[in-house]
Amino acid sequence: MQATLSFLSTFYQLGHSFWSASRPWLIAVCLLVTAVLLLPATGQLENSHQVLLKYLPYGLSIIVILLGQQFVQGRIAMAAVNLLIGYSIIQLHLQAPLNQDNTRAYFTLLSFYWPLNFFIIYWLPERKLISPLGCLLAAVISLQIASTYIFVHYVPDYAQTLNQYLALYPFGQDPEDFMGNWHLPLASTLTLLIISLVLLTHTLIKRDRSHCVLFASMIACTLICASFDSNSISSLFSSLIACALLVTLLFNSHDLAFLDELTGLPGRRALMNELKHCGKHYCIVMADIDFFKKFNDTHGHDTGDDVLRVVAQELAKVRGGGTAFRYGGEEFTLLFKRKHAEEAEPFIERIRQDIADYPLIIRDQENRPKIKNKRSLKSKASTTQVQVTVSFGIAQRQAEQRPEDVMKSADQALYRAKEQGRNCIAV
Numbered sequence: 001m002q003a004t005l006s007f008l009s010t011f012y013q014l015g016h017s018f019w020s021a022s023r024p025w026l027i028a029v030c031l032l033v034t035a036v037l038l039l040p041a042t043g044q045l046e047n048s049h050q051v052l053l054k055y056l057p058y059g060l061s062i063i064v065i066l067l068g069q070q071f072v073q074g075r076i077a078m079a080a081v082n083l084l085i086g087y088s089i090i091q092l093h094l095q096a097p098l099n100q101d102n103t104r105a106y107f108t109l110l111s112f113y114w115p116l117n118f119f120i121i122y123w124l125p126e127r128k129l130i131s132p133l134g135c136l137l138a139a140v141i142s143l144q145i146a147s148t149y150i151f152v153h154y155v156p157d158y159a160q161t162l163n164q165y166l167a168l169y170p171f172g173q174d175p176e177d178f179m180g181n182w183h184l185p186l187a188s189t190l191t192l193l194i195i196s197l198v199l200l201t202h203t204l205i206k207r208d209r210s211h212c213v214l215f216a217s218m219i220a221c222t223l224i225c226a227s228f229d230s231n232s233i234s235s236l237f238s239s240l241i242a243c244a245l246l247v248t249l250l251f252n253s254h255d256l257a258f259l260d261e262l263t264g265l266p267g268r269r270a271l272m273n274e275l276k277h278c279g280k281h282y283c284i285v286m287a288d289i290d291f292f293k294k295f296n297d298t299h300g301h302d303t304g305d306d307v308l309r310v311v312a313q314e315l316a317k318v319r320g321g322g323t324a325f326r327y328g329g330e331e332f333t334l335l336f337k338r339k340h341a342e343e344a345e346p347f348i349e350r351i352r353q354d355i356a357d358y359p360l361i362i363r364d365q366e367n368r369p370k371i372k373n374k375r376s377l378k379s380k381a382s383t384t385q386v387q388v389t390v391s392f393g394i395a396q397r398q399a400e401q402r403p404e405d406v407m408k409s410a411d412q413a414l415y416r417a418k419e420q421g422r423n424c425i426a427v
Protein backbone atom coordinates (compact mmCIF):
# COMPACT_ATOMS: atom_id res chain seq x y z
CA MET A 1 0.00 0.00 0.00
CA GLN A 2 2.80 2.39 1.01
CA ALA A 3 4.69 1.56 -2.19
CA THR A 4 1.59 2.21 -4.32
CA LEU A 5 0.99 5.57 -2.63
CA SER A 6 4.61 6.57 -3.11
CA PHE A 7 4.45 5.52 -6.79
CA LEU A 8 1.24 7.53 -7.31
CA SER A 9 2.77 10.52 -5.58
CA THR A 10 5.89 10.37 -7.81
CA PHE A 11 3.66 9.91 -10.86
CA TYR A 12 1.60 12.95 -9.85
CA GLN A 13 4.74 15.06 -9.27
CA LEU A 14 6.15 14.03 -12.66
CA GLY A 15 2.85 14.78 -14.41
CA HIS A 16 2.62 18.12 -12.65
CA SER A 17 6.21 19.04 -13.55
CA PHE A 18 5.65 18.01 -17.17
CA TRP A 19 2.44 20.04 -17.39
CA SER A 20 4.10 23.14 -15.86
CA ALA A 21 7.09 22.80 -18.17
CA SER A 22 5.04 22.29 -21.33
CA ARG A 23 2.37 24.97 -20.68
CA PRO A 24 4.30 27.83 -22.39
CA TRP A 25 4.60 25.59 -25.46
CA LEU A 26 0.91 24.79 -25.71
CA ILE A 27 -0.16 27.49 -28.20
CA ALA A 28 2.99 27.06 -30.29
CA VAL A 29 2.52 23.28 -30.56
CA CYS A 30 -1.22 23.68 -31.30
CA LEU A 31 -0.34 26.10 -34.11
CA LEU A 32 2.07 23.75 -35.82
CA VAL A 33 0.06 20.56 -35.29
CA THR A 34 -3.22 22.14 -36.47
CA ALA A 35 -1.49 23.60 -39.52
CA VAL A 36 -0.06 20.24 -40.57
CA LEU A 37 -3.32 18.37 -39.84
CA LEU A 38 -5.53 20.85 -41.72
CA LEU A 39 -3.31 21.22 -44.76
CA PRO A 40 -4.70 18.23 -46.74
CA ALA A 41 -8.27 19.48 -46.11
CA THR A 42 -7.73 22.86 -47.82
CA GLY A 43 -7.76 21.23 -51.26
CA GLN A 44 -11.33 20.06 -50.63
CA LEU A 45 -12.66 23.50 -49.63
CA GLU A 46 -15.41 25.02 -51.76
CA ASN A 47 -14.55 28.17 -53.73
CA SER A 48 -16.45 30.49 -51.40
CA HIS A 49 -14.55 29.07 -48.40
CA GLN A 50 -11.24 29.43 -50.24
CA VAL A 51 -12.00 33.11 -50.79
CA LEU A 52 -12.87 33.53 -47.11
CA LEU A 53 -9.64 31.77 -46.12
CA LYS A 54 -7.69 34.07 -48.44
CA TYR A 55 -8.89 37.21 -46.63
CA LEU A 56 -8.81 35.79 -43.09
CA PRO A 57 -5.10 36.52 -42.40
CA TYR A 58 -5.62 40.21 -43.23
CA GLY A 59 -8.50 40.61 -40.76
CA LEU A 60 -6.88 38.59 -37.99
CA SER A 61 -3.49 40.33 -38.33
CA ILE A 62 -5.09 43.77 -38.15
CA ILE A 63 -6.99 42.77 -34.98
CA VAL A 64 -3.72 41.52 -33.41
CA ILE A 65 -1.90 44.74 -34.37
CA LEU A 66 -4.61 46.95 -32.83
CA LEU A 67 -4.88 44.88 -29.63
CA GLY A 68 -1.10 44.54 -29.37
CA GLN A 69 -0.71 48.32 -29.50
CA GLN A 70 -3.53 48.81 -26.98
CA PHE A 71 -2.26 46.17 -24.51
CA VAL A 72 1.41 47.18 -24.84
CA GLN A 73 2.49 43.88 -26.38
CA GLY A 74 4.68 45.30 -29.10
CA ARG A 75 6.47 42.08 -30.03
CA ILE A 76 3.22 40.26 -30.80
CA ALA A 77 1.98 43.31 -32.75
CA MET A 78 5.28 43.52 -34.67
CA ALA A 79 5.01 39.81 -35.49
CA ALA A 80 1.51 40.49 -36.86
CA VAL A 81 2.87 43.37 -38.97
CA ASN A 82 5.58 41.08 -40.36
CA LEU A 83 2.97 38.40 -41.05
CA LEU A 84 0.68 40.86 -42.79
CA ILE A 85 3.44 42.24 -45.02
CA GLY A 86 4.79 38.81 -45.98
CA TYR A 87 1.31 37.46 -46.68
CA SER A 88 0.37 40.54 -48.76
CA ILE A 89 3.52 40.11 -50.87
CA ILE A 90 2.61 36.47 -51.52
CA GLN A 91 -0.96 37.35 -52.48
CA LEU A 92 -0.12 40.41 -54.59
CA HIS A 93 3.19 39.53 -56.24
CA LEU A 94 3.86 35.82 -56.02
CA GLN A 95 0.85 34.34 -57.74
CA ALA A 96 2.83 34.04 -61.02
CA PRO A 97 4.82 30.94 -62.09
CA LEU A 98 7.96 30.74 -60.01
CA ASN A 99 10.21 29.59 -62.84
CA GLN A 100 10.51 33.20 -64.07
CA ASP A 101 13.79 34.71 -62.88
CA ASN A 102 12.35 37.85 -61.25
CA THR A 103 9.49 36.06 -59.48
CA ARG A 104 11.82 33.36 -58.20
CA ALA A 105 14.27 35.98 -56.90
CA TYR A 106 11.38 37.70 -55.07
CA PHE A 107 10.29 34.38 -53.64
CA THR A 108 13.81 33.39 -52.55
CA LEU A 109 14.37 36.70 -50.75
CA LEU A 110 10.92 36.60 -49.12
CA SER A 111 11.54 33.04 -47.92
CA PHE A 112 14.70 34.32 -46.23
CA TYR A 113 13.62 37.73 -44.87
CA TRP A 114 10.16 36.69 -43.64
CA PRO A 115 11.29 34.09 -41.07
CA LEU A 116 14.40 36.16 -40.32
CA ASN A 117 12.21 39.07 -39.21
CA PHE A 118 10.45 36.78 -36.70
CA PHE A 119 13.92 35.89 -35.44
CA ILE A 120 14.74 39.61 -35.01
CA ILE A 121 11.40 40.33 -33.28
CA TYR A 122 12.04 37.38 -30.94
CA TRP A 123 15.03 39.19 -29.41
CA LEU A 124 13.46 42.64 -29.10
CA PRO A 125 12.47 43.96 -25.66
CA GLU A 126 8.75 44.44 -24.98
CA ARG A 127 7.69 47.91 -26.16
CA LYS A 128 4.63 49.46 -27.78
CA LEU A 129 4.31 48.94 -31.53
CA ILE A 130 4.34 52.69 -32.13
CA SER A 131 7.67 53.41 -30.46
CA PRO A 132 11.26 54.03 -31.61
CA LEU A 133 11.80 50.26 -31.62
CA GLY A 134 8.67 49.68 -33.73
CA CYS A 135 9.86 52.39 -36.15
CA LEU A 136 13.27 50.71 -36.37
CA LEU A 137 11.66 47.40 -37.28
CA ALA A 138 9.47 49.15 -39.87
CA ALA A 139 12.64 50.72 -41.30
CA VAL A 140 14.35 47.29 -41.50
CA ILE A 141 11.37 45.72 -43.30
CA SER A 142 11.08 48.73 -45.66
CA LEU A 143 14.78 48.45 -46.44
CA GLN A 144 14.40 44.75 -47.23
CA ILE A 145 11.48 45.43 -49.57
CA ALA A 146 13.09 48.46 -51.25
CA SER A 147 16.48 46.77 -51.74
CA THR A 148 14.80 43.65 -53.17
CA TYR A 149 12.80 45.75 -55.63
CA ILE A 150 15.77 47.91 -56.68
CA PHE A 151 18.17 44.99 -57.06
CA VAL A 152 15.70 42.83 -58.99
CA HIS A 153 14.55 45.60 -61.34
CA TYR A 154 17.55 47.89 -61.74
CA VAL A 155 20.67 45.75 -61.32
CA PRO A 156 21.29 43.85 -64.56
CA ASP A 157 21.31 40.06 -64.18
CA TYR A 158 20.81 40.32 -60.39
CA ALA A 159 17.85 37.92 -60.32
CA GLN A 160 19.61 35.46 -62.62
CA THR A 161 22.85 35.54 -60.61
CA LEU A 162 20.98 35.16 -57.31
CA ASN A 163 19.02 32.20 -58.61
CA GLN A 164 22.17 30.58 -59.99
CA TYR A 165 24.09 31.24 -56.79
CA LEU A 166 21.34 29.68 -54.69
CA ALA A 167 20.55 26.98 -57.23
CA LEU A 168 21.46 24.17 -54.88
CA TYR A 169 18.35 22.64 -53.28
CA PRO A 170 18.32 20.11 -50.45
CA PHE A 171 16.83 16.64 -50.89
CA GLY A 172 18.21 16.44 -54.46
CA GLN A 173 15.56 18.67 -55.97
CA ASP A 174 16.12 20.01 -59.47
CA PRO A 175 16.01 23.82 -59.26
CA GLU A 176 14.60 24.04 -62.77
CA ASP A 177 11.63 21.98 -61.71
CA PHE A 178 10.27 24.28 -59.08
CA MET A 179 7.36 22.02 -58.18
CA GLY A 180 8.98 19.67 -55.72
CA ASN A 181 8.71 18.98 -52.04
CA TRP A 182 11.06 21.57 -50.56
CA HIS A 183 11.44 24.92 -52.33
CA LEU A 184 14.03 26.59 -50.15
CA PRO A 185 17.58 26.72 -51.49
CA LEU A 186 20.20 24.93 -49.45
CA ALA A 187 21.78 28.21 -48.22
CA SER A 188 18.43 29.49 -46.83
CA THR A 189 17.56 26.08 -45.41
CA LEU A 190 20.86 25.88 -43.53
CA THR A 191 20.64 29.45 -42.24
CA LEU A 192 17.05 28.95 -41.03
CA LEU A 193 18.01 25.62 -39.49
CA ILE A 194 20.78 27.26 -37.48
CA ILE A 195 18.60 30.13 -36.25
CA SER A 196 15.81 27.63 -35.46
CA LEU A 197 18.22 25.65 -33.28
CA VAL A 198 19.28 28.86 -31.50
CA LEU A 199 15.63 29.76 -30.83
CA LEU A 200 14.72 26.21 -29.80
CA THR A 201 17.52 26.18 -27.23
CA HIS A 202 16.54 29.62 -25.96
CA THR A 203 12.82 28.79 -25.69
CA LEU A 204 13.65 25.60 -23.79
CA ILE A 205 15.61 27.67 -21.27
CA LYS A 206 13.33 30.71 -21.17
CA ARG A 207 10.01 28.82 -21.30
CA ASP A 208 7.99 31.93 -22.08
CA ARG A 209 4.73 31.79 -24.05
CA SER A 210 5.43 34.75 -26.37
CA HIS A 211 8.88 33.48 -27.29
CA CYS A 212 7.54 29.99 -28.03
CA VAL A 213 4.84 31.41 -30.31
CA LEU A 214 7.29 33.68 -32.15
CA PHE A 215 9.51 30.66 -32.71
CA ALA A 216 6.57 28.58 -33.98
CA SER A 217 5.53 31.48 -36.26
CA MET A 218 9.00 31.53 -37.75
CA ILE A 219 8.81 27.77 -38.40
CA ALA A 220 5.32 28.11 -39.92
CA CYS A 221 6.52 30.89 -42.29
CA THR A 222 9.45 28.72 -43.33
CA LEU A 223 7.03 25.85 -44.03
CA ILE A 224 4.80 28.14 -46.13
CA CYS A 225 7.77 28.99 -48.37
CA ALA A 226 9.19 25.47 -48.35
CA SER A 227 5.88 23.92 -49.51
CA PHE A 228 4.81 26.88 -51.60
CA ASP A 229 2.94 24.79 -54.20
CA SER A 230 0.53 23.27 -51.64
CA ASN A 231 -2.97 24.55 -52.20
CA SER A 232 -3.89 27.53 -49.93
CA ILE A 233 -0.92 26.88 -47.65
CA SER A 234 -0.10 30.59 -47.22
CA SER A 235 -3.73 31.46 -46.33
CA LEU A 236 -4.13 28.56 -43.93
CA PHE A 237 -0.80 28.88 -42.14
CA SER A 238 -0.97 32.70 -41.98
CA SER A 239 -4.50 32.48 -40.49
CA LEU A 240 -3.25 30.00 -37.91
CA ILE A 241 -0.19 32.14 -37.07
CA ALA A 242 -2.48 35.16 -36.61
CA CYS A 243 -4.82 33.05 -34.40
CA ALA A 244 -1.84 31.87 -32.31
CA LEU A 245 -0.63 35.47 -31.92
CA LEU A 246 -4.14 36.57 -30.93
CA VAL A 247 -4.55 33.79 -28.34
CA THR A 248 -1.07 34.57 -26.95
CA LEU A 249 -1.98 38.22 -26.67
CA LEU A 250 -5.18 37.36 -24.77
CA PHE A 251 -3.40 34.91 -22.45
CA ASN A 252 -0.63 37.44 -21.77
CA SER A 253 -3.20 40.12 -20.99
CA HIS A 254 -4.98 37.71 -18.65
CA ASP A 255 -1.68 37.00 -16.87
CA LEU A 256 -0.95 40.72 -16.54
CA ALA A 257 -4.32 41.23 -14.88
CA PHE A 258 -4.44 38.13 -12.69
CA LEU A 259 -0.89 36.94 -11.96
CA ASP A 260 1.46 38.46 -9.45
CA GLU A 261 4.60 39.56 -11.27
CA LEU A 262 7.10 38.82 -8.50
CA THR A 263 6.02 35.31 -7.53
CA GLY A 264 4.06 34.14 -10.60
CA LEU A 265 1.17 33.10 -8.32
CA PRO A 266 -2.38 34.29 -9.05
CA GLY A 267 -2.90 37.63 -7.29
CA ARG A 268 -5.65 39.11 -5.14
CA ARG A 269 -7.90 39.91 -8.14
CA ALA A 270 -7.74 36.25 -9.20
CA LEU A 271 -8.62 35.19 -5.63
CA MET A 272 -11.65 37.50 -5.49
CA ASN A 273 -12.77 36.20 -8.86
CA GLU A 274 -12.34 32.59 -7.74
CA LEU A 275 -14.31 33.20 -4.53
CA LYS A 276 -17.34 34.22 -6.61
CA HIS A 277 -17.44 30.78 -8.18
CA CYS A 278 -16.39 28.40 -5.47
CA GLY A 279 -19.82 27.53 -4.03
CA LYS A 280 -20.73 27.41 -0.35
CA HIS A 281 -18.36 24.79 0.91
CA TYR A 282 -14.76 25.95 1.17
CA CYS A 283 -12.10 27.10 3.57
CA ILE A 284 -9.63 29.94 3.34
CA VAL A 285 -6.13 29.99 4.79
CA MET A 286 -4.20 33.22 5.32
CA ALA A 287 -0.42 32.78 5.47
CA ASP A 288 2.11 35.40 6.57
CA ILE A 289 5.90 35.23 6.65
CA ASP A 290 7.19 35.70 10.21
CA PHE A 291 9.39 38.69 11.10
CA PHE A 292 9.69 39.62 7.45
CA LYS A 293 10.37 43.28 8.20
CA LYS A 294 13.40 42.26 10.25
CA PHE A 295 14.49 39.94 7.44
CA ASN A 296 14.28 42.78 4.90
CA ASP A 297 16.14 45.14 7.22
CA THR A 298 18.93 42.61 7.80
CA HIS A 299 19.40 41.09 4.33
CA GLY A 300 17.99 43.75 1.99
CA HIS A 301 14.81 44.10 -0.03
CA ASP A 302 16.12 42.09 -3.02
CA THR A 303 16.85 39.07 -0.84
CA GLY A 304 13.39 39.60 0.69
CA ASP A 305 11.95 39.33 -2.83
CA ASP A 306 13.84 36.06 -3.37
CA VAL A 307 12.36 34.73 -0.13
CA LEU A 308 8.88 35.69 -1.32
CA ARG A 309 9.51 33.70 -4.51
CA VAL A 310 10.71 30.65 -2.59
CA VAL A 311 7.76 30.76 -0.18
CA ALA A 312 5.37 31.18 -3.14
CA GLN A 313 6.98 28.24 -4.91
CA GLU A 314 6.55 26.06 -1.80
CA LEU A 315 2.95 27.20 -1.23
CA ALA A 316 2.11 26.44 -4.86
CA LYS A 317 3.02 22.80 -4.17
CA VAL A 318 0.15 22.47 -1.68
CA ARG A 319 -1.79 19.25 -2.15
CA GLY A 320 -5.35 18.33 -1.23
CA GLY A 321 -6.93 20.54 -3.91
CA GLY A 322 -5.60 23.80 -2.45
CA THR A 323 -4.69 26.78 -4.66
CA ALA A 324 -2.14 29.39 -3.61
CA PHE A 325 -2.56 33.15 -4.23
CA ARG A 326 -0.38 36.12 -3.33
CA TYR A 327 -2.72 38.29 -1.31
CA GLY A 328 -0.31 41.21 -1.13
CA GLY A 329 3.00 42.12 0.53
CA GLU A 330 4.25 39.11 2.51
CA GLU A 331 0.74 37.63 2.85
CA PHE A 332 -0.51 34.65 0.88
CA THR A 333 -3.87 32.89 0.71
CA LEU A 334 -4.70 29.24 0.17
CA LEU A 335 -8.15 28.33 -1.03
CA PHE A 336 -9.50 24.82 -0.43
CA LYS A 337 -12.75 24.24 -2.31
CA ARG A 338 -15.11 21.58 -0.98
CA LYS A 339 -12.90 20.98 2.08
CA HIS A 340 -13.41 21.36 5.82
CA ALA A 341 -10.75 23.12 7.86
CA GLU A 342 -9.86 19.81 9.56
CA GLU A 343 -9.42 18.14 6.16
CA ALA A 344 -7.17 20.95 4.88
CA GLU A 345 -5.04 21.18 8.03
CA PRO A 346 -2.69 18.19 7.36
CA PHE A 347 -1.81 19.63 3.92
CA ILE A 348 -1.05 23.01 5.44
CA GLU A 349 1.02 21.41 8.18
CA ARG A 350 3.14 19.71 5.52
CA ILE A 351 3.73 23.01 3.70
CA ARG A 352 4.55 24.78 6.98
CA GLN A 353 7.10 22.09 7.78
CA ASP A 354 8.60 22.16 4.26
CA ILE A 355 9.08 25.94 4.40
CA ALA A 356 10.60 25.80 7.88
CA ASP A 357 13.02 23.06 6.72
CA TYR A 358 13.96 24.86 3.49
CA PRO A 359 17.71 25.61 3.55
CA LEU A 360 17.80 29.27 2.57
CA ILE A 361 21.34 30.30 1.80
CA ILE A 362 21.81 34.03 1.43
CA ARG A 363 24.43 35.54 -0.86
CA ASP A 364 26.11 38.74 0.09
CA GLN A 365 25.12 41.69 -2.10
CA GLU A 366 28.19 41.42 -4.42
CA ASN A 367 27.49 37.75 -5.14
CA ARG A 368 23.87 38.30 -6.15
CA PRO A 369 23.16 37.31 -9.76
CA LYS A 370 22.68 40.16 -12.22
CA ILE A 371 19.73 38.40 -13.89
CA LYS A 372 16.65 39.38 -11.94
CA ASN A 373 14.72 36.12 -11.90
CA LYS A 374 17.66 33.82 -11.37
CA ARG A 375 17.43 32.03 -8.02
CA SER A 376 19.96 33.48 -5.65
CA LEU A 377 19.03 31.15 -2.82
CA LYS A 378 20.08 27.56 -2.21
CA SER A 379 23.28 28.06 -4.22
CA LYS A 380 26.83 26.94 -3.49
CA ALA A 381 28.27 30.43 -4.11
CA SER A 382 26.16 31.78 -1.19
CA THR A 383 27.34 32.50 2.28
CA THR A 384 24.85 32.53 5.19
CA GLN A 385 22.15 29.94 5.93
CA VAL A 386 18.92 31.28 7.39
CA GLN A 387 15.46 29.95 8.20
CA VAL A 388 12.14 31.47 7.26
CA THR A 389 8.88 30.42 8.83
CA VAL A 390 5.26 31.11 8.00
CA SER A 391 2.18 31.36 10.25
CA PHE A 392 -1.21 30.19 9.03
CA GLY A 393 -4.81 31.01 9.99
CA ILE A 394 -7.67 28.81 8.72
CA ALA A 395 -11.35 29.72 8.48
CA GLN A 396 -14.17 27.48 7.36
CA ARG A 397 -17.06 29.17 5.58
CA GLN A 398 -20.11 29.22 7.86
CA ALA A 399 -23.71 29.44 6.64
CA GLU A 400 -24.62 32.84 5.13
CA GLN A 401 -21.02 34.08 5.36
CA ARG A 402 -19.77 36.19 2.45
CA PRO A 403 -16.24 35.57 1.12
CA GLU A 404 -15.03 38.81 2.75
CA ASP A 405 -16.30 37.54 6.14
CA VAL A 406 -14.46 34.24 5.71
CA MET A 407 -11.30 36.15 4.80
CA LYS A 408 -11.71 38.25 7.92
CA SER A 409 -12.10 35.12 10.08
CA ALA A 410 -8.97 33.64 8.47
CA ASP A 411 -7.12 36.90 9.22
CA GLN A 412 -8.21 36.69 12.87
CA ALA A 413 -7.01 33.07 13.02
CA LEU A 414 -3.66 34.22 11.56
CA TYR A 415 -3.42 36.86 14.26
CA ARG A 416 -3.94 34.11 16.86
CA ALA A 417 -1.18 32.04 15.22
CA LYS A 418 1.17 35.02 15.54
CA GLU A 419 0.16 35.40 19.20
CA GLN A 420 0.81 31.71 19.82
CA GLY A 421 4.46 32.20 18.86
CA ARG A 422 4.37 32.07 15.00
CA ASN A 423 5.40 29.16 12.70
CA CYS A 424 2.13 27.39 13.53
CA ILE A 425 -1.47 26.95 12.34
CA ALA A 426 -4.51 28.42 14.13
CA VAL A 427 -8.11 27.56 13.33
Ligand SMILES: Nc1nc2c(ncn2[C@@H]2O[C@H](COP(=O)(O)OP(=O)(O)OP(=O)(O)O)[C@@H](O)[C@H]2O)c(=O)[nH]1
Binding pocket: 262, 288, 289, 290, 291, 292, 293, 294, 296, 300, 301, 302, 303, 304, 305, 308, 328, 329, 330, 418, 422
Ligand atom coordinates in the same frame (compact mmCIF):
# COMPACT_ATOMS: atom_id res chain seq x y z
N1 LIG B 1 11.11 42.41 -0.08
C1 LIG B 1 9.81 42.69 -0.02
N2 LIG B 1 9.27 43.07 1.14
C2 LIG B 1 7.95 43.34 1.20
C3 LIG B 1 7.13 43.22 0.06
N3 LIG B 1 5.86 43.55 0.42
C4 LIG B 1 5.89 43.83 1.74
N4 LIG B 1 7.14 43.71 2.22
C5 LIG B 1 7.66 43.96 3.56
O1 LIG B 1 7.08 43.03 4.46
C6 LIG B 1 7.21 43.61 5.78
C7 LIG B 1 5.99 43.25 6.58
O2 LIG B 1 6.26 43.56 7.89
P1 LIG B 1 5.21 43.51 9.07
O3 LIG B 1 3.80 43.59 8.51
O4 LIG B 1 5.60 44.53 10.09
O5 LIG B 1 5.31 42.09 9.66
P2 LIG B 1 6.53 41.15 10.03
O6 LIG B 1 7.81 41.87 10.19
O7 LIG B 1 6.53 40.05 9.03
O8 LIG B 1 6.14 40.62 11.46
P3 LIG B 1 5.04 39.55 11.81
O9 LIG B 1 4.09 39.44 10.66
O10 LIG B 1 4.37 40.08 13.03
O11 LIG B 1 5.76 38.26 12.06
C8 LIG B 1 7.42 45.10 5.60
O12 LIG B 1 8.72 45.43 5.98
C9 LIG B 1 7.27 45.31 4.10
O13 LIG B 1 8.15 46.28 3.60
C10 LIG B 1 7.73 42.84 -1.17
O14 LIG B 1 7.10 42.72 -2.22
N5 LIG B 1 9.07 42.59 -1.16
